[in-house]
Amino acid sequence: MRKANRRLWITAGAAVVLVAAAALAMNAMSSAMVFFYSPAMVAENPPEAGQRVRVGGLVVDGSVERPSTGGANFTVTDGAGEIRISYSGSLPDLFREGQGIVAEGAFDGAGLFTADSVLAKHDENYMPAEVADALKESGMWHEDQTSSSQYQTYGDDAAEGAGS
Amino acid sequence: MMSVIAISALIALAAGVYVATPVARDGARVAGLVIAGLIALGAFGAYLVNGEPDLSGQPYDVLIERLRSTEPTQLTPIEQEERLRDAIRNNPEDIRALTLLGRFLARTDRELEAIGLLQRALRQGEDARIYSDLGEALVNLNEGQVTAEARRAFRRAYELDPNIPEPSFFLGSAAYAEGDRAMAATYWTDIINRLPTDDPYRAAIADRAADLLSRPTGGPGADGEAPFANAEPGDIEAMISAMVDRLEMRLDDDPGDLSGWLTLARARMMMEKPAEAREALETARSRFEGQPGKLALISALESAFAFEETDA
Amino acid sequence: MIAEIGRFLIALALLACVAQTILAWIGANKGGKGGKGAMADAGRAASEIAVLAGGAAMLLLILSFVRSDFSIAYVAANSHVDKPLAYKIAGAWGGHEGSMLLWCWILALFGMGLAKIGPLNSALRSRSVSFQGLLQSLFFAFLAFASNPFERVSPAPIQGSDLNPILQDPALVIHPPMLYIGYVGLSTAFAIAAAGLVQKSNGRELAGALRPWALGAWTSLTAGIALGAWWAYYELGWGGWWFWDPVENASFMPWLLGAALIHSAIATEKRGAFPGWTVFLALLAYILSILGAFLVRSGVITSVHAFALDPERGVWILGMLGVSAVAGFTLFAFRATSLGEGDGFEPDSREAFIGANNLFLAAAAGVVLVGTLMPLFVDALGLPTLSVGAPYYNMSATPLMMAAVILMPLAPFLPWTNGGAKPALKQLGAAFILLPVAVVTGAFISFGAPVLAVVGAALGAWALAGAVMDAVRTLPSLAVRSAQIAAAGRTIAHAGVGLIALGAAADASRPVDQNVALAEGESVTVGGYELTLEGVRGIEGPNYIGDRARLLINGGEGGVIEPERRFYVAADQTTREVALRAGLAGELYVSVGEARVRENGVTAFEVRGAYHPLVWMLSLGAIFIVLGGLTALYARIASGAPRREGKAQAIAEAAE
Structure with a gap:
């Protein structure tokens, strides 16, 4: 095969693969992209019932209810709004009241959010990025909360004489 | 350096x-x-x-040696905690260290670990005080609820030494939560009987018991409906007076119902009839002559009313 | 004092790396006798000092962990007196700063490796040692000035806050070192490629020089990723092994490109095909490694196992990424022509198939990159926050990887250069294409498995059959022993890919996981097993307390299974210890969660039960790929490759 020909089919082959990959990615992105809603955004302009979204906020103290059949119901807040979440799976071990979490799922017609996954991470300095942003906007977040590194946090505990 | x-x-x-x-x-x-x-x-x-060349290290061995050789009173709470942990590490069966640390942790919101330590201490030997602490930690862990496990701990503590106030108080609370006011009153008045008059627990338990026992019961009748639910403001008055009437009838039949007397007095206070309320308390007082525990409850409720006439 | 000596050793290692960069560069110049003079020797000596200083710092850090010296901030944040010794030691690389020290030390080890057993062409070797020194210097500077594991805290806390309990696990003790050898090992391919561009090396020589390094690094990366997936499967307790989590993607992208690189390097070395592409991949794979480090360590993404948030670190890593990328790609832009245009090949030749496969792997890496970075871009543009989850990857990356698996078994049967598909197809046997497809498709459809799983299973069977045929037909026909070993490595690794595809397909069609609250005596059925909760009792570990549930399998006939739930006291964290019951057909997976009191006062425990059919195929597949990689590496070392390279060098020197 001549050199110019060879070049042509290599280029053509590569182009086909790249176009196919781009098409796949765009198609997948448009159907699998999930937007994040803070409770304030939900209060203002709720997503359609059934649309897959992520919501997040701080778990409201005392709002966690554990039905005897399994799963859990709880409320998250960003100070500007609240979302009631129902989750039938097992909560992550790091889930607790007052902690920032992100849940993925959809709203039903009545405004109850049914989550099929809940993400939580316990770290004194950690807050899911989306939740931190939403909290900053609502004024519930104070910058100095983030600045303390772990051992300083330990020191704070020491000062209170408590380890929670 | x-x-x-x-x-x-x-x-x-x-x-x-x-x-x-x-x-x-x-x-x-x-x-x-x-x-x-x-x-x-x-x-x-x-x-x-x-770099900080003049900053020396602090390996744990060195640290703990310092804590061991220091007078405990000179240590900060967190240092004391570490010293206790060290004592337990060296002797996992050190009951004193286990209890002290358990109590300290329970008081600093670390009930889960505290419970483990107290249970370990109890495995070495039973002790009413430790059982009581364990029960309290369990109650705190469950946000004030006296769970079955907590009740077991309190009951054992009560069996071993009925003179400790907490087991009686919490056992009474548990009975009260289940609606058994007579049992609750028995636990509370018994422990008040046993406690010396200057014990701070005595007044605290009496106040709390008087408050709880004088509350209107769950439902006005067999229908089980909550009192005053779905009622117009005008109706409330009527319902209270109906309840008072029923109470009076019941107390005629069974004048030994302390909770009934307390509730009656409180209801009369709500109907702004202080004289009749006082009368109910006086009747109860004469009825329970010679039973200092019950009388203490009556006095506690009386002082809570702070009768307007006496103010005047 | 130990802490300060440790900090000093990191500073010394940094200086040694800088010296290595400069001395080896001068040594590689003609004035430095093309890598054969004293300057090149001094560069090698500097690389040894970097390894010694970095290694000593690592040892001192481990010693500080063992001694629980909480005057070191990193130790205080990641250790506790009551932590078991093994995890005290592993804590030295369990957090950001310590793992960065490990990263740096491995970089230095590879630098020394290049200096001692690097490319045979001494100028190329010295030049690549210099480039490696540059990469080392960047990371050691980051370590010394922005992530120092020996940073002090005064007054020192009385007690440490313990290592994150989910990291207190045997797999996690070896996972980071394996992963880093992989990530960091790709730096050698980068250094050799960049050095080759400076030296205007010939493409074939360059591909030959970097291939064994890339192969070794990629094999280790495979092991690291597999350990990580295994850990996620049994430790996180979510009942899965791959979540398309950004942190997983961070290691998967270099893995995909590394897989492409080790194959394209064969075509370039043996037949001179696409040299530019091979060098480009060598540069890109390491750049993506650093990008992965950025994603994992800067806190820009939300992830389960990301390190704690720290924007300052992110800026540093982005800087290192920028320097490496600009240096590498600028060189490539100006010097790629010197690699040669590449020799020709027919569309049905082995090169063509390797090339096509490379494209699919690179495209898969591309779509993973897009999915991982999309939330960041959208965020930077101020648009509403969004996330990209598993469905995106299953719809984009998975089909591309499947395409690569379709081509994979064919390539070994095709002749080089001039091609000829006919004899190859006859050798492979049409039956081996159709049989697995038919059998598996039928089997899965009757079970009602998802389409993706059916296709995956068919592909897995196809790959496995192809690998077996490859072993049966090719191995006996090869006369040279080293070629035989190399082909054996290929068949083992390719069989591993087939096993993983099968295992993944089986797992995707598993029965629905059960998640219920059970009181004593109650049961749940999962995957044909009846699990009855016999009881739950308290347990005490060295640094945790917890509950251990005892569940009877099929009323006790199947034995008992005992998952745990642990509360790590100092870390103030709860974890689940999954209990597994492995079998040939599948694995029973049980974890226990929180207790809840029912209205009637009975306590029920949350129990999660799952059944993972054929999950052992995933582990076995990963083991096969690693074994295949090691076999190929051994073949390469044992073969006459150095001789060939030596010949190329002689030709190159004669040409000058």
Whole structure:
């Protein structure tokens, strides 16, 4: 095969693969992209019932209810709004009241959010990025909360004489 | 400090010389010297940017030796906690350390760990005080609810020593939560009977018991509906008076119902009939003559009312 | 004092790396006798000092962990007196700063490796040692000035806050070192490629020089990723092994490109095909490694196992990423022509198939990159926050990887250069294409498995059959022993890919996981097993307390299974210890969660039960790929490759 020909089919082959990959990615992105809603955004302009979204906020103290059949119901807040979440799976071990979490799922017609996954991470300095942003906007977040590194946090505990 | 600098200097020099040797051997003595010098000095400079050569380390062995040799009262709470942990590490069956640490942790919101330690202490030998602490930690862990496990702990504590106030108080609370007011009143008045009059627990339990026992019961009748639910404001008055009537009838039949008397007095206070309320308390007082525990409850409720006439 | 000596050693290692960069560069120049003179030797000596200093710092850090010296901030944040010794030691690389020290030390080890057993062409070797020194210097500077594991805290806390309990696990002790050898090992391919561009090396020589390094690094990366997936499967307790989590993607992208690189390097070395592409991949794979470090350590993404948030670190890593990328790609832009245009090949030749496969792997890496970075871009543009989850990857990356698996078994049967598909197809046997497809498709459809799983299973069977045929037909026909070993490595690794595809397909069609609250005596059925909760009792570990549930399998006939739930006291964290019951057909997976009190006062425990059919195929597949990689590496070392390279060098030197 001549050199110019060879070049042509290599280029053509590569182009086909790249176009196919781009098409796949765009198609997948448009159907699998999930937007994040803070409770304030939900209060203002709720997503359609059934649309897959992520919501997040701080778990409201005392709002966690554990039905005897399994799963859990709880409320998250960003100070500007609240979302009631129902989750039938097992909560992550790091889930607790007052902690920032992100849940993925959809709203039903009545405004109850049914989550099929809940993400939580316990770290004194950690807050899911989306939740931190939403909290900053609502004024519930104070910058100095983030600045303390772990051992300083330990020191704070020491000062209170408590380890929670 | 000097030792850090000296050791670092030696290492830096050795490293510099090692790198420079091939160059120096090749005849470029000066270039070799420069390379060695730059590496050594550069490393030192980079170290000193953030280095703290005069800050000594604090391995745990050294720390714990210091804590052991210090008078406990001189230690901060967190140091005391570590000292207790050290004692338990050395002797996992040290009941005293287990209890002290358990109590300390329970008081600093670390009930889960506290419960483990107290249970360990109890495995060494039963003790009413420890059972009581365990029960309390369990109650705190469950946000005030006296769970079955907590009740078991309190009951055992009560069996071992009925004179400790907490088991009686919480057992009474548990009975009250289940709607058994007579049992609750028995636990509370019994412990008030046993406690010396100047014990701060005595007044605290009496106040709380008087408050709880004087509350209207769950439903006005067999229908089980909550009192005053779905009622117009005008109806409430009527319902209260109906309840008072029923109570009076019941107390005629069974004048030994302390909770009934207390509720009656409180209801009359709500209907702004202080004289009749006082009358109910006086009747109860004469009825329970010679039973200091019950009388203490009556007095506690009376002082809670702070009768307006006496103020005037 | 130990802490300060440790900090000094890091500074010394940094200087040694800088010296290595400069001395080896001068040594590689003609004035430095093309890598054969004293300067190159001094560069090698500097690389040894970097390894010694970095290694000593690592040892001192481990010693500080063992001694529980909480005057070191990193130790205080990641250790506790009551932590078991093994995890005290592993804590030295369990957090950001310590793992960065490990990263740096491995970089230095590879630098020394290049200096001692690197490319045979001494100028190329010295030049690549210099480039490696540059990469080392960047990371050691980051370590010394922005992530120092010996940073002090005064007054020192009385007690440490313990290592994150989910990291207190045997797999996690070896996972980071394996992963880093992989990530960091790709730096050698970068250094050799960049050095080759400076030296205007010939493409074939360059591909030959970097291939064994890339192969070794990629094999280790495979092991690291597999350990991570295994850990996620049994430790996180979510009942899965791959979540398309950004942190997983961070290691998967270099893995995909590394897989492409080790194959394209064969075509370039043996037949001179696409040299530019091979060098480009070598540069890109390491750049993506650093990008992964950025994603994991800067806190820009939300992830389960990301390190704690720290924007300052992110800026540093982005800087290192920028320097490496600009240096590498600028060189490539100006010097790629010197690699040669590449020799020709027919569309049905082995090169063509390797090339096509490379495209699919690279495209898969591309779509993973897009998915991982999309939330960041959208965020930077101020648009509403969004996330990209598993469905995106299953719809984009998975089909591309499947395409690569379709081509994979064919390539070994095709002749080089001039091609000829006919004899190859006859050798492979049409039956081996159709049989697995038919059998598996039928089997899965009757079970009602998802389409993706059916296709995956068919592909897995196809790959496995192809690998077996490859072993049966090719191995006996090869006369040279080293070629035989190399082909054996290929068949083992390719069989591993087939096993993983099968295992993944089986797992995707598993029965629905059960998640219920059970009181004593109650049961749940999962995957044909009846699990009855016999009871739950308290347990005490060295640094945790917890509950251990005892569940009877099929009323006790199947034995008992005992998952745990642990509360790590100092870390103030709860974890689940999954209990597994492995079998040939599948694995029973049980974890226990929180207790809840029912209205009637009975306590029920949350129990999660799952059944993972054929999950052992995933582990076995990963083991096969690693074994295949090691076999190929051994073949390469044992073969006459150095001789060939030596010949190329002689030709190159004669040409000058």
